[in-house]
Amino acid sequence: MAGIMRDKLLVDLLSRTLYEVVERCLPVELAFKRACKLLKAKLGYGERELAYEKARSIVSDYMKLLCITGSKVRSYRELVRLWFNVESLKTPLPPYCQLSYNAWFYGRIVGLLGREEGEAMLRSLNRRNLWLRVNTLKASVESVLRDLEREGVDYEDDKHFYYMVKILSSPKPLRQLRIVKEFKAIIHDKASAAVVEVLKPEPEDVIIDVTAAPGIKTSLAMMLTENRARIVAADIDVKRLKVMKVLLRKYGVNTSRVELVAADSAYINIRNCNVKVMLDAPCSNTGAVGKDPSIKIHTSHSVVEYYSNIQRRLLENAVKLCNLIVYSTCSVMPEEGELVVKAVVDRCSGLKLVKALPWASPGYNVVVFRDKLMRLFPHIHGTEGFFIALILHR
Missing domain, CATH: 1.10.10 (Arc Repressor Mutant, subunit A)
Known part of the structure; x- marks a missing residue:
């Protein structure tokens, strides 16, 4: 019974x-x-x-x-x-049903990548890739790897970022690992970390983190500069900023060098152009289906267009703020990546695009400058699906 x-x-x-x-x-x-x-x-x-x-x-x-x-x-x-x-x-099912996507989502990706690669990407997107970022503000890489071995975690060192670890298997959920509870390691996808690497934060840099909450990228920028950068972290949600402040302290970030600002980033005005802007824009999160499969159920063309309009407004303002902008979205849709950048480049003269990660895939073949854009894919890079663009003023 x-x-x-x-x-x-x-x-x-x-x-x-x-x-x-x-x-x-x-x-x-x-x-x-x-x-x-x-x-x-x-x-x-x-x-x-x-x-x-x-x-x-x-x-x-x-x-x-x-x-x-x-x-x-x-x-x-x-x-x-x-x-x-x-x-x-x-029951015989069409391919989009077998992969459990709606017809529009499937058709959009297959139309961009071709059927064979498109289906491989969608199949891989259904699975969650697990990554840990060693938090060197609280522990060394060597000590964290030893702790992983002691807890029976099977992992793989990343060949691009010394502090990233790909988790192959774990006897318990990552959030239950001792090193995660102690903030010596942070659950952080490699694609998200790549956004900060493209920014190349240096000690004494002034960085504006647009739509900053919950602060994972802010904490990485501070880690890479050994707490010596200065960051203005902006977000429209006051509650998320309060949570972010608590998290940053737990991560070992020197919060006296991080200014939290409650503001709509579409209207931020900075007079000092000698800063770097990191714009990880709100998006459909279609690159994170493996983490949250509910995204597949609610994503439609209208949802993607809704976010695309927000992203264009944010990026148009960001390129006015300074001479270096990193724009990114956790989306596999060109409407939230390549086409946003094209719209802004067409409207704002004197902008230059640079492919900062040689190992990243180029953008989709929907713009002539695709080779200067960066995409990370689950079936190629073992990450979430991400779009990244490094934009400079000439």
Whole structure:
């Protein structure tokens, strides 16, 4: 009877999580936490982790389930039961359904990369790549690697950034590792770290981190300069800035050299042009599907266009602030990368693009200057999908 009750609880948890994701547009992690709270689920640590991984999987497979059911209206509970048996079904499905993306998302990527590479990218995007960044403000690379070995973590040193570690397997979630709890290592994707590397922060640099919260990139810039840069970290969300300040202190950042500013970055005005601007713009997050598969469910052309308009406004203001700007988005859509840069370059004369990472892929073939842009892909670089552009004034 106990086993049956646990099975019923799992079905209840998964169906409620799916409801929260689809109907309330919540990210998977938040939807799962809400489901546990609403159902008053009492789970042991191992049970909770297992249930969460199943929740991530069913959300990732949601579009496939819709393809299988067709026009039939199914409850979320019925979809969960169907999902448990989905591997045994022999229903022929088109490629976008097999990969569990909507037709627009699939068609956009395959149209850009071709069917073979496009499907390889989408397949890889479904899986989460795990990275740790050694926080050298609190520990040495050598000591962190020794700790990883002691905790039974299988890892791979990164060949580009000495402080990045690719996690191949771990006996426990990364957030539960002692070095992560002690902030000696930070869960940070390599593609996101690459944005800061393109900026090339130096001691005594003045850096404006536009849309800075939650502060992961700010902390890396301070780490690379041994706490000797000066950073103006701007964000429109005051609550996120307060959380950011606490996190920076935990990361070992000298917060006396970081000024937090609550402001809409589309209207920031800086008189000193001898600064560097890092603009990691708000986006559709289509490059982070592996981390949060709910993104696949809610992404559409209109969502991408919504963010594209915001990004153009932010970048147009950023190029007026200083002579060096790094623009980035965690998106695999050209509307949030190449086409944003093209719109700004066309409107603002005297701008120069530089490919700062020789190992990065070029931009999509939708602009003539694609070779001067940078893209990181999950199927090539083992990272989230990212777009990066280094923009200079001539």
